[in-house]
Amino acid sequence: MLHKTIYFLGIFLITQLANCQLKEVNPPEYIKTINFKGNTAVTQLPVIRLGEPVVLEFDALNGDEEDYYYKIQHCNFDWTPSILAKSEYLDGFDNQRIRDYENSYNTLQIYSHYKLSIPNQFTRRLKKSGNYLVSIYNSYDELVFSRKFMIYEDKANVGIGMKRSRDIDFINEKQRVEIIIDPKSIQLNNPMQTVNTLVVQNNNLNTAISNLKPQYTVGNQLIYRYDKEASFWGGNEYLYFENKDVRAAATGVYRIDLQDLYHNYLYTNLQRSNLPYTYNPDINGNYLITNVNNADVSIESDYVWIHFSLRPNSDFDTNSTLFVYGNFNNYAVNETNKMTYDASKGIYMASILLKQGFYNYKYVTLSDGTLNEGAISGNFYQTENNYKVLVYYRDLGGRYDKIIGLGETTSINISN
Template sequence: MISRTFYISALFALVSFFIHAQKAPLEEVDPPYFIKSIELAGTNNGDQFPILKLGEPLKVNFDDINGDEADYYYKIVHCNYDWTPSNLAKAQYMRGMDNQRIINYENSFNTLQLYSNYRLTIPNRFTTLLLSGNYMLSIYNDEDELMFSRKFIVYENSVGVAAAVHRTRDLSTIQQDQLIQFEINTSSMRLRNPERELKVAILQNYQWKTAITDIKPQYTLGTRFVYRYNTETSFPGGNEYYNFDNKEIRGGNVSIASIELKDLYHNYLHTNATRAGEPYTFNPDINGDFLINTIQGDDPSIEADYAVIHFSLANYMNLTGSKIYVQGRFNNYAINEENQLFYNEETDLYEAPLLLKQGFYNYRYVVVNEKGEVDPVKISGSNFETENEYLIIVYFRKFGEIYDRIIGIGSTNSSVIKN
């Protein structure tokens, strides 16, 4: 005879299953118009994406151009490999608590655009992270409304990852694509079932939206797990990013055609031309990133001003039913009306004005068709020679555990590409 306890346990297990099964992956949320210049940084200075070794600090910086010293709060969620929230309680991955007010902020100094600059460092006296893995940081206002959210990762250095960039083996895309091959050395760990315990994610230029996941090792050599796919781990090479530098907001620059002072400074960039089909030309870039900077003061966080940057694109290919957007790390590769280019019949150009803080910026143009599909190479073209940064993230979930650790990372650059 089946006991009542059995029924209760079975019911609890069934409810738990459905609750967990219904969890959706967390997506990054872009901010409202008055939140600008969001920066997340770890110890890997210059990279677009904070990669923190367990115990290292995360630094967050953003502006509110309302300039009214509003109150903002932060929350942190630990996530699984697929960015669904893990089943861990906060006390298991965090010492202390989150949902704390950001107390470090200053108002802008000697700028035409007034703003309040907010700075957050984790760990702090309230919050310390205890486990490796995927994390989502969310910023809320004092009415508990989500302002924006950003991803970051915390890793343990437990395994080695060796990677290299090759030309793809697919002859139809050999001039456009780059192939990532790598291996994971787990000599310092004992894996019982690596097919199930190990997972990887491959990122090009730290962009999660185009990450390659769900790749299994092709074969094993002792403690080495080898991933030598011919096409499954390939990315379009794309092209080097366009750039501009307006750290001198009142003076000329090679990328700025003219300057005008109205209520704010307006910087008009030289018109960009469509590069699809053109021969590859090397142009050093920072792979889509941006760097806030000014020569008018000592602290760019509060002394860099904002300017209206006027982008323009000369494009003569047929884009019926499609839209063009300008994007980079400065807007988290957003697709919205704010960064959409509109055709100007008087100039015969696609144009867009964006309010951006002084500094050095990389940017690109992407096309979105009627189905909502994003084509990042239609305007810029794609070349196997393009310099790109690649990141390999290694996840591990031991049998019986309820969360995914990050046990190692590897990186490689296509500046040295192998045939």
């Protein structure tokens, strides 16, 4: 009887684990500048072709030269663990120590820079397309942080058209995505059941739209022309600053101070939700580590306290919770990037420790668990945003969700 109880308990735990949706875990305070990319400069959400490399870099500011280990998990479309054995999707081994690391050189802030490249001598190849989660552990097998990435196969053309919303209430504020999927070398059987889509704006999985089903077919093509279901808030162009020379006021910086570390004070931003749209080129929330004086930006760039400030409109509810937001912190909202309101000055303020570089950022509000990117910046259909569409396919009897195609576009040529 005891053996049966243990057996069924084991089956129950395995089932619960398989149904558990994996989420990204954000790092502790001493882990900074997580730079995750494939062959492009885009960070934080690599979408790479099967067989291409992926690189994860980060800094540890505690100065302990700790050992860190990585584990890789293959996932289904909905980010639950797939049933594939590790040997089925990974050629080699994971749970290996990250051996490529260097200490900072000639910086006020001491840190160690770690770099994980896949493939490497232990993890020779990732063999399947689909969703992946890479998790970083310390030497006590405690999870430090995790990040998602995707691998796709080029088996379908994915066409994307950007349109304004058909809803007259949001025609000036929302952007709508139309999709055409044209398989190249495969037959998509029963696509209503076997094909899933993921639409991502500016590499932000928090606002992604998932599981759109084809509305109709033309030949082998799958057509998606939704309105409400495929609409994103347009947002506004990101604000930005650059401090590749920490000793000189550059773009967006009006004052510099040196204490234990350099402090850069940014110009106070104004609430833009009630202002007309103005085109301002950005890099869609991304960031780039750069340094004007040194060759190796990974270990020779210093950390600087960046002081953000925002002056809201006079009718703004100052009891609102505000955050500084961007790809630099993986679009997270936590105490590190939370702003405080100074009633005597009438401004919100936040100080964040960031590595030298060029950064995009915006201000967002959080109310009852709902994030609002447009409360401060506004929403405009003219805003230039980046969009990616990933197409997932699990054939009848298939054991995992393949990614068979990737489409990418911007909304710069949006039409009615």
